[in-house]
Amino acid sequence: MPARPRPSVAATLLNTDQIELWPAALLRARSNGDARVIARASRILRRKSDGRYLAAVVPEGLVGLLPGWSRSEGLEQALDRLEAVEQTRRAPAPDTEGTLPLYGLRQRLETLELDADDYARRTGLALVGEPATLALAGFDRYRRPLWMTAAAGQAWRALQAAAATEGVRLEAISGYRSHAYQLGIFERKRARGQRVAQILTVNAAPGYSEHHGGDALDIGTPGQPPAEESFEHTEAFAWLTAHAGRFGFHMSYPRDNPHGIVYEPWHWRHQR
Template identity: 70%
Template structure:
């Protein structure tokens, strides 16, 4: 394994995943993933493109070298060992293609920003493994938020409260997919925008936000505010740098989300 097996290297079109965290999608994948360090995965649909093995690259998709953004991903792959030696320095990806993507949804980006007051949110170029969510999926967060989430969960546990992660980092492509799936189910655009930020405007893109739940409770439901977990968060989350982003009557026009909390690092806090 690489020196930092719990790091996701992020590029605009392709993610570089630690191979041990990925599920095989067939016998050939299983044999390859068992020996791989990292796998380059297409962000828009999760397709595996190529695996990095000790002896070199193993294609997992025909014509993978023609994939958009593959050169940037290969450059990032080459930089991983030096990056691991020098420590984790987190930068951000460029905010590109977002207006084009919003036009495909029928959203006027400038009008949306004026109406909601939400800023564009860049994706980090490195994300840290912060454990696993309720569904046993890898939970990726900004490195600072990953550390803070571990402290938050530990403090709650000491008080007899169990906090579950429902989801953390989401790419711009993932957010676009949410909209496309909901539109396919017949939901109107305004209905979706009432509960989901437009692609590029979700706090989840930063890796600093996560949705929190409690065992036995449905995910991302207003009923979460009646739980002991929510009561504990209300009283203690601020001590660990977390705040609820969308309370009732928030100025962004987003529905009340008692489950959505964002890490806001203060000076001197890491």
């Protein structure tokens, strides 16, 4: 494969349908061999369905990190995206490129025996596209990079800082999730014997989670388990209820919401 110039490293996630292009500095090496390559890389091609590292972008070109990586689904689309970034020598600004086309979403839903039109009609949930570019909004409770739209990320940091001035600690539990990641949640739960109808009371169908849009996040506070209803009894929840609206954040799934989603006091969405 021909050598490709090294693009600038920016705190942005370049998104494509099957593959994400991560800043290499934000990823942990999973073997000694990977560590040597990643230390020299600007970006890593990461498969969305399982999080596996496919290849690294180094000064002399691409170095594979997974056997058979060059036959990966969606690789050409990811390389086209990389080529476009290299031509400008800088990553595109988040919130300027819109969302990705919804390739393959209906097929994903068919694997769950879900009719997209019927599901949308029954739940009132909107179809949510994935942003083409996401911005680094800090790190979550588990020290994982937190990806959001630029506007939502800025609002989250301001919200978190304002709470801190009043002695309230807010932690991000999770932010952006891809359609492929959401499908994986369903597949893992089905493998444990849960029915799709049961899973849908807790998780939105792939394509219908607000997390796909990069403007929603689950919020927690130290000492509290993640994504539990008990969060509503914390000082952090009381503070959010009183102040989050000033920063554009709103709780999406209150009790008895019309979407059939269980009460989620931890889930908040930024709306400009």
